[in-house]
Amino acid sequence: MIQGIGLDIVELNRIARLDNRNAKFRERILSEMELRVYETLSGHRKTEYLAGRFAAKEAFSKARGTGIGADCNFLDIEVISEASGRPVLYFHDQPVQGFVTITHTQTVAAAQVVLMES
Known part of the structure; x- marks a missing residue:
């Protein structure tokens, strides 16, 4: 059951502007593992990746019903891609029972999360 x-x-331009202004922005959004992936990317792909993770984490917090805050911050959530490219959610280092999808165009990134009852 959902x-x-x-x-x-x-x-994307909002995320790029924030990221270019201060590297601390990406450090507040991305886990250490996500940062390592981010550093392997180049150019516009970095912005797509960062924006996609930002959107996925926001979507996860909305699916939980908490939003981003003390009980659920960006670094509590991790989105790791399997070898196939499928993104998988983790919360407090534990796999999440549910699904995440991330997409982007030239101008926006979007993510949807569906959480399932355990």
């Missing part, structure tokens, strides 16, 4: 659904969309 426990929660979350959706988020973010403009």
